[in-house]
Structure formats: C-alpha cells, structure tokens
Amino acid sequence: MTLSRGIKRGFVGAALLTIILVIIGLITSYFGSRYQLRLVYSTYVNLLVVLGLQVFMGNARITNLSHSAFMGIGAYAAAICVTPVNIKALSLPNAPWGLNAFSLDPLSSALIAIVITGTVALLVGLMIVRLSGIGATIVSLAFLVIVHSLFLYRTDIFKGNQAFFGIPQVFNLASVIALSAVVVFSVRIFRESKWGVALRASADDEVGALSMGVEMYRLRLIAWVFSGMLLAVAGIAYAYFLGTISARPFYFNHVFLTLAMLIFGGMRTVTGAVLGTFVISLGLEMVRWLETGPVFLGIDLPEALGLSGIALGVVIVFTMALRPSGIMGEHEIEDLVLKK
C-alpha cells in the first residue's frame, strides 16, 4: 500500500507535534509544583477538546457550539459505570434502572462511554449535517442547552451542580500526554485522508465538490461522530484525573474558552489547534492573576471579576477582524522543515 503525499506529510507533522507535547510534559513534571501540574493537565484535556472540535469545525467549516455537551456526556457515562457500588449507594441512592447497582473497570467504562457518546452524536448529527451552516450552529447551541438542563434536572443520576464524587483517579500527566499524542495522529491522518480532503473541498466549494461526486452529508456525519467520540475521550480523561465532576464545567464558559483556542490558533489545521490551546492557556493564567487583584509594581490593583471573559472575547474579535483563518492559516508545522 502506498501512502499519499498528504498522509506522509501528516505523519511528519503529527510526529513533530508529539515531540513538542512530550517536551512540555517533561518540563512541567520535573520543574512544576503540584498546582502547576494540575493546570498543565487541564491544558492537555482542553487540547483533546480542541482537537475533537477541529475534526468537524476545521474540515466541514461549520461552527459547533455543543462540544462541551459531548464532553459532559462522555464524562458522566464513564463516571456512572466506573464508580464503585458502595460510593454510588451513598451519592446516587435514588438512581433509576439499577445504575447504582453495578460497577465496571476503567477501560470498559471508557469504551462504553465512547460508544454512548458516539450514538448520541450520530442521532444529533443525522439532523445537523443537513442544515445550512448557520442553522447547524444554532441547533448545536440548542443541543448544549438541552443537555445542560438534563444534567441539572436529573439530579438522581447526574447530581446537577453538586459534585459527582468517587471516580477512581486512574490517569496522570503521562497518560494524558500519551492520549493526546494518539489523538493528534488520528486527527491529522483524518484531515489528510480521502474523507478529510473531500470534506474540505466541499467546504471550499459546495457545488463543485458535489458535482465531482463528493457525498457531503455522509462525510459531514462521519466527521461529526468522530468528533463526538474524541470529545467523549476528553471528558473521560477529565473525570479520571479529577475524580469528581459536576455539570458546570460542561457549559458555556468552557465552550467559549475552547472555541477561542481553536479560532486563535487557526481552525483549519491541527497545528493551529495545538498552538492556540497552549498560547491561550498561558495568556489566560496571567489574566486570572490580574483578576484576583494582585499588588503589581507597588500598585494594589482592584479585584476584577470577568476580566478573563473580556480577554477571550477580545482575542476572538481581533482574530476575526485581522486574520480570520487564525495564526496558522492553512499552514501545518511540517511546512517549517519540509519543502512544499
């Protein structure tokens, strides 16, 4: 089997990104404090989310606002499966359908969670892929609201805004780095595959691609479901590290944060997704420090709640006004070392 030129370049690019991801991980695990380790871990989880988002947004070029909901579905499904029975008897005494009467090992729980999320994504996707770009965005937003109200309403299963605790903490920084490397490879290969190329072509010129025999709706659906499953993986990584989850992190603020990351880096490329995640995470930590009202150069700054939200909004508005395709535009990382 001969590989196409795009896929070969994709392997090089993904390998370069993996090296960077591993180096960042190694530096933090040698020099970082406990608190910094947690921050870096959550950055890697956000990276998984942004990569999952890129699969659909970057290739089909339709804005998706429901990604945090899929992350939440994955996280809760895995959490319900994996949490030991004695803890569930305490935390979910009224759970229906015997949900509190069984528990599985982390691996099979994760697989079940991915299958469940993929099925939900398939059902939602069947409708979303047929809508025009803007219709799809609005419906994805409505889906986010539906899932969030479900998390809040069924407190007997999800515990709403209270903590769902007792999830075994089986993940550490090394496992999430390994996971993100695998995801970087699969997302990049998808982008360069026959499907990815055809999907990007249909986003550039819908009529042209259709006339060349591109089955746009089917390809969009494939990308959507694949994206949903990757988002479930991100949710599982989140739950397996923290040990407790609640409905709040899977809502608007997170949607907005990860969207800003992808847009800033450039949604059309995998390199852009990685770059955006790390730059925004770093920048946001500084803004958060300002938000708490620190003493800086002898000046006692006031507490400024909402500053990080403003900063993210400004990033999005300026990126759109000055460079709508993000920092990376159409460039992937291997363009630095390989000839065109």
Next chain:
Amino acid sequence: MEYVVQQIMNALAFGAEYALLALGLAIVFSIMGLVNFAHGEIIAVGGYTMVAAAALAFKNPMIVIGAAITAAVVASVTLERVAFRPVRYADPTTGLLTAFGVSMILQNLFLLLVSPRPITVTSLFFLEWSIDLGGVRVSSLQLFEALATIVVIILLMLFLRRTLLGLAMRAASLDFEMVRLSGVRANRVFAIAFMISGLLAGIACVFIMARRGSVDPHLGFDPVLKAFVACVVGGFGSLPGAVLGGFLLGAVEVAMLVMLPQSLGGMTDAFVFGIIALLLFWRPDGLLAPRSEKGDKH
C-alpha cells in the same frame, strides 16, 4: 373557556416577544449575512439603562421606557460601527464568531462594571393589571405585548414597502452591489438595519423587564436563543419566516407548559427544542426560506 383564552394569550405574548427579537435578527442577517449573537446584550443594555434612569429619580415611567429603547438603538448602531464594520463583507462564519466574541465581552463588562447579581427595577410594574375581556380575565401586559408587536410589524412592513429607503433595504438583501451602484450609501443601509434591530430589541426589552422586574448580565440569553431557533425554523433571513417562527415557538412552548406534568417543569425548553428539531428534519431550510439555488452568489 377562561383557561383556554388565557393560554392563547400566553402563547401570543410569548410568540410576540420571540417574533420581535427574531425580526431584529433577520433584518440584519438578510442584509449583511451576520448572525448577531450580541442581540441579547442589546436587551441587557436596555435593562441596565432602566436601572440608571430609575436611580436618577425619574418618576415618570415613560422616560424610563424611552431611555431604555433609545439606549438599545444607540448600542446597536454603535456595535455596527465599532465591531461589525471590519467583518462586513466577510463570510457568515467570521461574522458569527465576531458577534459571539462581542457578546462575551459585553456580558463580562456588565459583570465587571455593574454586578453579577440581578438588580430590581420596579418602575414598570404599573403595566401589569388584569383586564376583564367579555367575562374572561386576561393580563394587560400580555395584551400590550401582542398589540405592540402587531403594530410594529405593520409599521415595518409599511416602511419596507412604501418608502424609498425601505425599497433599498429590500433590494440590498437580494443584491447589495446593485444597490450601491444605484447610488445608495452602504453605510446608511447598514446603519438603518441595525437601528431597526436595536429598536425591536428595545421594545422587547421593555416587556421582558416588565415581566421579570430585574436585570442581570445574562438577561438576553434565553429569549435570544429562542429567537435564533425561531429564525432557523422560519428560514434564516426571511422576515415573514422570523415572525411565523416566533409565534410558532411561542405556541409550542405554551403547549408544552400546559401538557407536561409538573415534575418535568425544568425540561420544558428541551421538549420545545426537540419538537422544533423534528420540524427541521422535515424542512432543513426552514418553513419560509428565501428561494435560492445552491451556488448563487449573495
């Protein structure tokens, strides 16, 4: 009988609110292809202006209402000049994301500069009393809302059909370049579109505030999400579609409120969106989508 009439009034009032907001979204979209996510923040600007006007001890509620509507119009036109001008001729996704960013900035500015907590406004409570309509008691506020919306729709229709500027606006939604070539200033058309959009949001704001009695940074989120869904159902960019979608959504919502058992109260919106989703499955482009062939240049 009384119960039925009351529920019909409920549906009309809900629908009127969604129709007003959806019209404001549709008029901007039809002309510049912008999905204005910051529409909800225009409503919040109106709400906060009421707080300020009431705090300045304006006892006359008409001044409070006038101030709120004026503020909404000014805010809407300002947003067009400051934020949306650079992305005026960009593709819809760029515009959509810009508007999304603007919406977040404004929401967090309210959070930072005013307060994350709701602020009460009592000056509009006088709008609510109960009217005896042929033996049936209905809420005056709902009656006002339905009537105001009908009047606004008629005025808007007259403006679009009977005036030169209205003609230019309708033409701009079909072929903007042609309109510019015939000597109409682009800036003017955009400014008018945002002015109308802000005016509609301001009127909706008055009724929302009269019903809720308080304002917080997320005031506009829920109604505008519904208005967006109404636009999608009606066919994005179609003005009659926006009105139809708004009233349809209002009717479905009231039907769900009536039919769902009390225990499912928190899930009303989920059911409403679910039903709308089925409708879109049948008609992906919406009920009254403007006719266009795939590949047409806009």
